[in-house]
Each structure stands twice: as C-alpha cells, then as structure tokens.
Amino acid sequence: MRALADIQRTFTHALLQPVLRVPDAVGERAGTSRERRFRVYRNNVKASLVAALTARFPVVRRLVGDEFFEAMALVFIGQHPPLSPVLAEYGAGFARFLEGFEPAADLPYLPDVARLEWARHAAYHAADAAPIGIDRLAALAPEDLHDARLVLHPAAALVDSPWPIVSIWTTNSVDEEVRPIGPDHGAETALVTRPRHDVLIHRLPAGAGVAIASLQAGRPLGEAIAGAPADFDLPHMLAVLFGAGAITGLLKGAPE
Amino acid sequence: MINRTTNAALAAAVAAAALMSAGANAQTANADKERCYGIAMAGKNDCAATGNNSCAGQSKADYDAKAWKYVAKGSCATMEVTLKDGMKRKGTLSPM
Numbered sequence: 001m002r003a004l005a006d007i008q009r010t011f012t013h014a015l016l017q018p019v020l021r022v023p024d025a026v027g028e029r030a031g032t033s034r035e036r037r038f039r040v041y042r043n044n045v046k047a048s049l050v051a052a053l054t055a056r057f058p059v060v061r062r063l064v065g066d067e068f069f070e071a072m073a074l075v076f077i078g079q080h081p082p083l084s085p086v087l088a089e090y091g092a093g094f095a096r097f098l099e100g101f102e103p104a105a106d107l108p109y110l111p112d113v114a115r116l117e118w119a120r121h122a123a124y125h126a127a128d129a130a131p132i133g134i135d136r137l138a139a140l141a142p143e144d145l146h147d148a149r150l151v152l153h154p155a156a157a158l159v160d161s162p163w164p165i166v167s168i169w170t171t172n173s174v175d176e177e178v179r180p181i182g183p184d185h186g187a188e189t190a191l192v193t194r195p196r197h198d199v200l201i202h203r204l205p206a207g208a209g210v211a212i213a214s215l216q217a218g219r220p221l222g223e224a225i226a227g228a229p230a231d232f233d234l235p236h237m238l239a240v241l242f243g244a245g246a247i248t249g250l251l252k253g254a255p256e
Numbered sequence: 257m258i259n260r261t262t263n264a265a266l267a268a269a270v271a272a273a274a275l276m277s278a279g280a281n282a283q284t285a286n287a288d289k290e291r292c293y294g295i296a297m298a299g300k301n302d303c304a305a306t307g308n309n310s311c312a313g314q315s316k317a318d319y320d321a322k323a324w325k326y327v328a329k330g331s332c333a334t335m336e337v338t339l340k341d342g343m344k345r346k347g348t349l350s351p352m
C-alpha cells in the first residue's frame with residue numbers, strides 16, 4: 001500500500017497541471033466517469049484561486065482588464081500553487097510574478113500596484129492594536145525625544161515605488177471617474193494602516209519611507225531621521241504617522 | 257543632511273505635528289460612523305453581515321442588502337439608492 005502522503009502529492013500535483021493524467025487514487029464509480037469528476041474538482045480549485053486573486057488585486061485587474069487578468073492569474077496559479085491551506089495567504093508572490101510576466105511589460109508600475117494591494121490585504125488580516133495620539137509624544141521632555149522609540153501598529157506597512165502608486169490606486173478605487181495620471185506624478189511611497197476596521201492608504205512626504213522603515217526596525221527617532229535630506233518635513237511625517245493610527249506605543253530610552 | 261538634530265528642533269517638530277493632527281485623531285476615526293446596510297456598490301462594501309463574502313470589498317451585487325458600509329452617524333437612513341428595477345430604497349442600520 002502506498003503512503004497517504006504519496007497519494008496526496010500526486011493528487012494535488014495533477015490538480016494544477018492539466019496535462020497530467022487523472023491520478024490512480026481517483027476510483028471508478030457508477031455514473032459520472034472519473035475523468036469528468038476530476039475535471040470538476042480541478043476547475044473548482046482554479047476558479048476559487050482566481051476568485052481569491054481577483055478579490056485581492058482589484059486595481060491590477062482594472063488596469064489590465066478582466067480577460068487579461070484571468071489569463072494572467074491562471075499562469076500564476078500554474079507556476080505558484082498554494083503553499084498553505086489558508087486561502088487568505090494566497091497571492092503573496094503575485095507582485096514578483098508580475099515583474100517577470102512579459103505580456104504585462106508595458107505596464108511597469110503594475111508590480112508595485114500589486115504590492116500595494118497585497119499590503120492592504122495583509123493589513124486587513126493583521127493583529128489589532130489601539131493607536132496612540134501624538135499628544136503622548138508631545139508630552140515627552142525635549143531631551144527624551146531623540147531616544148524615543150515609536151512602536152508601529154502590526155498592520156502598518158510601507159510600499160515604496162518609483163511610480164505614483166498611491167495616485168493610481170486611488171483613482172482606480174475611489175474616484176467616480178478615473179482621472180489620468182500624467183508623467184508629472186513622480187515616485188510615491190505609501191503607508192498602509194488599519195487603525196480600526198478600515199484599511200487606509202496615505203501618501204508619505206519624500207524621505208519619510210526610509211525614516212519610517214528605520215523606526216519600524218526599532219531605531220530611536222533621532223537616529224531614524226539622522227540621514228534624512230535637509231528639506232525633510234518631519235512635522236508632516238509625524239502628523240501622517242499618528243493621524244493614520246500607525247503608532248501604538250512609545251518607548252523611552254535605548255533598547256536593551 | 258541633518259548632522260545633529262537638536263532637542264529643541266525635535267521638540268518644535270513634534271509640536272508642529274501635534275498642531276497639524278489636531279482634530280484628526282485616528283483613534284476616533286469610526287466612532288462617529290454607523291454601519292449602513294443595502295447601499296454599497298458591488299466590491300465597495302466595508303463588510304458583510306452573513307453569507308459568503310467574508311469581508312471588505314467582496315460583495316458581488318450592487319446594494320447587497322446584507323453588505324454594509326461605514327457612513328457618517330445619522331446619515332444612514334437618508335442614503336437612497338436606485339435599484340436595477342428603478343425602485344428606490346433607503347439604507348438601514350441592520351441587514352435587510
């Protein structure tokens with residue numbers, strides 16, 4: 001008798017590879033043939049994975065069109081079958097896949113838009129935490145600010161891009177009518193947060209992405225902004241961070 | 257490059273940021289909102305009451321009676337949508 005794991009491996013492998021024959025483990029029954037029954041199973045798996053990607057990447061889908069998206073999703077599914085039984089975790093590698101997907105090469109911003117959409121999805125499922133107000137930081141003595149460490153919300157994520165991804169995302173999801181994003185829109189860095197139930201996207205001022213990544217890595221405030229350019233707008237960055245509900249705690253002093 | 261950010265400069269930046277965020281406290285972002293059912297376009301819902309679409313942005317029909325959207329408190333019953341058959345309907349605070 002073959003091990004169950006063997007049977008399962010053959011079965012799952014054949015599910016996503018239409019050229020492979022029906023696994024032996026699928027037995028004969030009265031009524032519908034085993035080939036036909038397996039095709040139904042195969043089709044349901046694919047349809048559910050396409051549906052998951054469609055729900056997760058609505059702006060990518062809008063940018064390329066429904067038909068193109070579905071074809072692209074099927075190529076992705078064939079190359080990247082789910083590694084986890086949790087459907088909510090499916091699609092993590094989609095942005096990277098898009099980078100190398102030749103037919104979509106005309107839309108160089110597509111992978112970063114996908115990254116932003118994945119960050120929204122991840123933020124949605126991230127742990128809850130209560131944001132603190134900026135009054136907490138303002139209450140610190142001036143000499144404590146340099147070494148203060150800001151604790152970022154588990155849902156907070158940065159998406160940095162040479163393309164205007166926040167503008168592209170916004171006009172394709174929120175605006176009644178899509179407005180053209182011209183070449184005058186430069187690079188944009190997005191801060192994704194979920195202070196309560198809603199996932200929010202904020203455009204960060206230039207230079208803030210590096211500083212926030214540094215804060216996220218646990219560095220104190222003074223150190224995180226030390227490498228920022230001279231025209232860096234610190235008040236703006238702090239207002240966005242606290243206003244977006246991205247900060248959930250404040251630690252005084254150097255890490256142990 | 258900021259070579260050495262002085263404590264005074266940091267304090268000034270924090271104070272300026274506090275002024276900028278006054279009145280826009282994220283903690284209370286949804287506190288003045290209510291769940292309004294039956295008004296969300298397909299894929300634009302904030303969440304669902306029951307059924308298959310587990311959450312945000314996944315409702316499949318326009319104005320799904322079981323999908324809700326956050327709206328300003330007190331405004332739900334004034335939200336009117338026109339259904340496919342031309343009927344008009346107001347939002348409700350519980351699933352229809």
